[in-house]
Amino acid sequence: MSFRGFTSEALKFLFENKINNSKDWYDNHKHIYKQYVYNPFVQLITELTPTMTEIDSQFLTIPSKLISRVRRDTRFSKDKSLYRDNAWFVFLRNKSLMSSSPCFWFEISQKGSSYGVGYYGAQACSMFAMREMICRSHPAFLSALECYESQDTFVIGGEMYKRSKFPDQSENLRSWLDRKNIYFECAQNDFSLAFSKELPGILKKGFVSVKPIYDFLCAVESTQAQS
Template sequence: MNRPEFQGFTEEALQFLEQVRENDSKTWYEENKPRYEKLLLDPFKQLVSGLAPDLLLIDPLFEVTPSVNKTISRLYRDTRFSKDKSLYRSTMWFTFKRPKADWLEAPSFFFEISPLSFRYGMGYYSANRESMDIFRAKVLANLDVFYKTIQPMSDGDRYEIEGDKYKRSLHPDLPSELKEWIDRKNLYLVHNSTDIQRLFSSVIADELLTGFKQLEPIYHYLCKVEEQKMASSVVNRS
């Protein structure tokens, strides 16, 4: 049976995200679960299924199963280690990433919606200190290659560089635009928008694919960082 094609989200879907957070009740959620499945889960499954073939061309190791806890987030929050004990979140997202068992710190592509905004891009948000140290060394060893790699995402103003930064620059003599990359503890390349009307048609799927392809060179650059780290780990164990 063919899955229906993604046609966009609705205003009601965004309202549901606000309502589930406001009510913050398992009873309310269970009573409204059919709405969640129709308004949010089904469109997310359709969107993931539609994008999957092209994302597998970027990385054939991506997990692309269109289901919760594979590519699609839960609404229910794990509050065990959080000061915020709210049961439900007002955001929902998908990620395309390599399986965690083998690629714990690998970068991933993501798309997230909330009642008043959406965001998408590529995150190296699981990067540990070793990954970022290798990244910094790789960048500084060949700046020409790095600048060529980030050129596609630098065309236009689609993306911002985000991620935790060190309070003091690790390389204070570098140009400010390069320190934006070098001084990060982790790294996100994000397009943020409050133009939620763009969510209400299938055109958002084309926008996501275009945006993800723009980030493909830096994605592969970061994957090589992880591969270098894994190779170094093997050598150290032997």
């Protein structure tokens, strides 16, 4: 079955599941999760996979490995809520390195949706290597910079240092250099995109357009692997 868009039923389930905060409640309503959350994500991933493997042939493509878990990992969190009220997928190479690997994502939450490319939480060593490549005008960075500055869909994000470490660099370079983490996001504060059957085509176009940024982040990680 082709992707037809997410629905309000998906958001309702995610919200109620978090509020009830009960394994029994989840088990009794798991069929709703499958129908309105999990299955549409599978359909979406299936439609995206040919394009994503053209971007990177090493991407994992098994939906169950790409879709977020319903239950939260509370081991290292002060918030002990069992369940989250959002859901997402990530296309990446190695799930065991999910938080620190370059990836593409799409997320639906109670506030809207977002999609993009970047890190969930880049390692400090990766950001250090990235800064070095930027400062020496690495060709992969120049391609990524041109890609970013020639579009108006994705916005650079990630926590910034309070004081610039590169005050002598141009402002556009400092927007990359002075971050503790980095990602490029297109966010929607409504559900028109998430509820649309056009979502796969929009994601394909967007992800292909920022491939040079993804390639640069992969080059950063390759540098790390060689050091």
